[in-house]
Amino acid sequence: MAVIRVTLPSVAGRSYDVVCGSGLVDGVGARLRSAGARRAVVVCDAALEATHGRATLESLAAADLPCSMMLVPPGEASKSVAAAARLWDAFALGGVDRTTHVVAVGGGVVGDLAGFVAATFMRGLPFWQVPTTLVAQVDSSVGGKTGVNLEAGKNLVGAFWQPHGVFADVDTLASLPRREFVSGLAEVVKYGMILDAGFFQWLEDRADDVLARDAAAVTHVVTRSVELKARVVEADERETSGARAALNYGHTFGHAYEAVAGYGRLLHGEAVSIGMARAARLAEALGRIPGDIVTRQDHLLRRFGLPTSPTVLQPTPDPAQLLEVMTRDKKTVGGVPRFVLPDRIGQVALVDGIPRQLVLQILALEA
Numbered sequence: 532m533a534v535i536r537v538t539l540p541s542v543a544g545r546s547y548d549v550v551c552g553s554g555l556v557d558g559v560g561a562r563l564r565s566a567g568a569r570r571a572v573v574v575c576d577a578a579l580e581a582t583h584g585r586a587t588l589e590s591l592a593a594a595d596l597p598c599s600m601m602l603v604p605p606g607e608a609s610k611s612v613a614a615a616a617r618l619w620d621a622f623a624l625g626g627v628d629r630t631t632h633v634v635a636v637g638g639g640v641v642g643d644l645a646g647f648v649a650a651t652f653m654r655g656l657p658f659w660q661v662p663t664t665l666v667a668q669v670d671s672s673v674g675g676k677t678g679v680n681l682e683a684g685k686n687l688v689g690a691f692w693q694p695h696g697v698f699a700d701v702d703t704l705a706s707l708p709r710r711e712f713v714s715g716l717a718e719v720v721k722y723g724m725i726l727d728a729g730f731f732q733w734l735e736d737r738a739d740d741v742l743a744r745d746a747a748a749v750t751h752v753v754t755r756s757v758e759l760k761a762r763v764v765e766a767d768e769r770e771t772s773g774a775r776a777a778l779n780y781g782h783t784f785g786h787a788y789e790a791v792a793g794y795g796r797l798l799h800g801e802a803v804s805i806g807m808a809r810a811a812r813l814a815e816a817l818g819r820i821p822g823d824i825v826t827r828q829d830h831l832l833r834r835f836g837l838p839t840s841p842t843v844l845q846p847t848p849d850p851a852q853l854l855e856v857m858t859r860d861k862k863t864v865g866g867v868p869r870f871v872l873p874d875r876i877g878q879v880a881l882v883d884g885i886p887r888q889l890v891l892q893i894l895a896l897e898a
Contacts, residue, residue: 533754537673537761539693539768547696549673549761551754553746555700556586559634559661560594566695568632568657570597572625574618574645576637576663577602583663583703587636599625603641607794610640610680612688618648632657632695638664638711639671639799643689646677650692660694663703665715666800669722669756672697674764674778680794684859685786691769699757701749709836714800716741716835717781719752721807722759724828725777728877730755731831738834776862776881780871781807784894787856788841791848801843804832808839813885813893814872824876842897850894854887 532552539545563571571591575584584600591598601621603609633656635645642660649658662672678689704712723731733751734741740748760778767774785806789797797805811825829839841847857868862881868890869883 535757535761538765545693547694549697549699549757551699551757553702555698557590559587559698560590560596563632564594564596568596569630571632571634572627573598573600573634573636574641575600575602576605576641578605579637579663584636587634587661607640610644612679614644615648615679619652622652629653634659634661636661639667642667642672643677646692647679647689650677650690658692658694660697662699664707665704665712666718668699668753670718673757673760684856685789699753701753713836714798717800717804717837719756720831721780722756724873724876725780725879726759726877731876735831773881777871777879780879781810783857783860783868783870784809787853790856791852792844801838804837804839805841809893810870810872816889820873840897850891853894854890
């Protein structure tokens, strides 16, 4: 078991631990009890009700914490204002008050949705994460970003609301469908590309072990990814200095592919993988990186079974439509997108002023 401390400045009590390891769900109740919880509500992916949801409830009950469970339909469509409103109403009718701790059990959709509801109901409830997908364990459960999607774009409504703690139990990944597990590896490759060339090399060397879900390899993947993300969150919690923008590598392109294809058609990691491939090609076109880095990234993504070309979507999305969606990205300034682009493996920068025509050319590439 590894414990990664996310140390946040200015306000006492906001720092928290991300625990990575095996058999962690059984300890959720005891941890909440030690943190002063007296009641809990579990917001759970409906597909996990009988497994991880039930195990979390049993852990809370064993710690003598009154608890209830509210279910969220699986899929990106649940990350919506309508779904948030249903939870707000359910909280109100269920007697949830400011002493109630909210526990999210599921992937990134449930974590983002439950966290946003926790941030906004009664102006803020204590919140915990029990991520059960790889992408949630290595990325979305850490850092306090919560929110929902709009038809106009992904994650346009939300709040920074840090959890009180995260239980990244790698045992929950054993039953994850292969496509979902592979999707999470896009975020893992991202960490190597933006922060740690040595980790990128390790992924190249150990790709087969990771795909086989070797326990030691998966635990290292989760632990190192969390360590890297924690470092960035500590330096730039609310994206004021620009340091945290690095975590959006591949996401400006990826979010556009998700939106234009229709939420749910591409898994988040699949869209991010295509987005990283586009971002690398844009960096090459600008002379920031040589072609061998593009090739090396493509090779690792494909080795993990991730897409690098928009041709997986048929018909291929229209470049002009994609660019229109990208102009609504949160990093956009004055309607002009800014991009996180690599300078080398292990280092990226936020770049603006890129000609619209060049972006369109990159979007039009099929390779």
